[in-house]
Amino acid sequence: MDFSAQQNFDHDQQAGVGILLTNLGTPDAPTRQALRTYLKEFLWDPRVVEEPRWKWWLILNGIILNTRPAKSAAAYKEVWSDEGSPLLAIGKKQCAKLQQVLQKKCGDKLHVELAMRYGNPSIKTGLESLRRKNCRKIIVLPLYPQYSATTTGSTFDAVSDALKTWRRVPELCMIDAYHDHPAYIAALSDSIKQYWQEHGEAERLLMSFHGIPESYFQAGDPYPCHCRKTARLVRENLGLDEEQAQLAFQSRFGKDPWVQPYTDETLKAWGKSGPATVDVVCPGFAADCLETIEEIGIENRDYFLEAGGTRYRYIPALNDSNAHIDALAQVVLQRL
Ligand SMILES: C=CC1=C(C)c2cc3[nH]c(cc4nc(cc5[nH]c(cc1n2)c(C)c5CCC(=O)O)C(CCC(=O)O)=C4C)c(C)c3C=C
Numbered sequence: 460m461d462f463s464a465q466q467n468f469d470h471d472q473q474a475g476v477g478i479l480l481t482n483l484g485t486p487d488a489p490t491r492q493a494l495r496t497y498l499k500e501f502l503w504d505p506r507v508v509e510e511p512r513w514k515w516w517l518i519l520n521g522i523i524l525n526t527r528p529a530k531s532a533a534a535y536k537e538v539w540s541d542e543g544s545p546l547l548a549i550g551k552k553q554c555a556k557l558q559q560v561l562q563k564k565c566g567d568k569l570h571v572e573l574a575m576r577y578g579n580p581s582i583k584t585g586l587e588s589l590r591r592k593n594c595r596k597i598i599v600l601p602l603y604p605q606y607s608a609t610t611t612g613s614t615f616d617a618v619s620d621a622l623k624t625w626r627r628v629p630e631l632c633m634i635d636a637y638h639d640h641p642a643y644i645a646a647l648s649d650s651i652k653q654y655w656q657e658h659g660e661a662e663r664l665l666m667s668f669h670g671i672p673e674s675y676f677q678a679g680d681p682y683p684c685h686c687r688k689t690a691r692l693v694r695e696n697l698g699l700d701e702e703q704a705q706l707a708f709q710s711r712f713g714k715d716p717w718v719q720p721y722t723d724e725t726l727k728a729w730g731k732s733g734p735a736t737v738d739v740v741c742p743g744f745a746a747d748c749l750e751t752i753e754e755i756g757i758e759n760r761d762y763f764l765e766a767g768g769t770r771y772r773y774i775p776a777l778n779d780s781n782a783h784i785d786a787l788a789q790v791v792l793q794r795l
């Protein structure tokens with residue numbers, strides 16, 4: 460074990476508190492090669508794909524990593540901006556703003572760093588930055604409001620792994636979920652209300668969350684229950700009934716059943732015989748990314764309109780809005 464990196468650590472400096480803000484991750488570039496590297500790390504995580512290792516190794520290396528990277532790179536090209544990947548660019552803004560808000564409240568012993576579970580900047584790098592700033596207490600805030608072993612659980616694995624080589628392990632607080640935090644629910648509801656004030660209301664609201672395999676839920680992952688609670692609280696806050704505002708799960712991967720109802724099938728059915736106008740919001744995504752901009756903003760729009768719907772709009776994620784950053788600050792401050 461290598462503890463040498465800590466030799467220059469200043470033991471006398473006053474200790475600080477670090478906040479590690481994390482998100483899923485994103486490729487370094489929208490290219491086949493960068494996607495291959497990224498997907499290899501992501502899809503080899505046993506929290507994400509629970510298949511027996513030998514079997515999954517053959518499928519991943521024999522099929523998926525030879526086909527998916529080119530397809531995913533084309534999709535990423537559609538959302539890539541001058542600032543790079545939206546998820547990372549928005550993450551950097553969220554991090555800088557949260558630092559400002561928390562420093563105003565708590566002073567300059569508080570440091571916020573951004574890290575990605577897969578790809579860069581890594582969790583190891585983020586934690587090391589906080590160590591250099593002499594943070595003896597670290598609060599990990601994964602930007603997933605709803606807990607899932609595939610996301611939040613996996614982030615905690617990576618944090619624990621990174622700390623294995625530290626001689627002085629910091630006091631640690633891992634925030635597991637904030638799916639029903641009043642400030643998060645208020646920020647979501649207010650952003651929908653504001654969108655409707657500016658653009659008018661649709662006949663129906665679809666709250667679309669990323670899915671997980673149905674078998675993970677059966678094995679005890681509380682994720683779908685967290686999503687349902689978020690959706691119910693937002694719906695109640697907006698004063699809508701169960702027909703006017705509904706929930707669905709997107710981004711199914713592979714052939715096994717995932718938690719239902721599926722977003723794409725719901726929108727195709729609504730296009731055929733349901734409401735003429737639909738607004739879609741993705742409360743589980745703290746930042747707009749491939750899954751919201753491309754999958755919801757483009758792909759699912761086409762499904763709805765081609766099936767007969769007349770108007771489809773995507774309401775942006777909370778991103779770096781003041782209400783969102785204030786909500787995240789409140790989630791963190793409760794743990795200080
Ligand atoms: C293979 C299984 C997958 C599980 C389980 C899964 C869970 C899960 N993912 C998110 C959030 C995001 N996923 C994103 C991209 C993405 N997700 C998967 C697969 C699983 N996700 C893949 C293969 C990809 C890559 C894109 C692709 O090739 O289609 C992203 C976007 C990242 C970006 O750079 O924009 C997010 C965010 C959650 C919340 C979740 C379970 C709760």
Ligand SMILES: [Fe+2]
Binds near residue numbers: 669710
């Ligand atoms: Fe995903």
Ligand SMILES: [Fe+2]
Binds near residue numbers: 710749750754
């Ligand atoms: Fe997707």
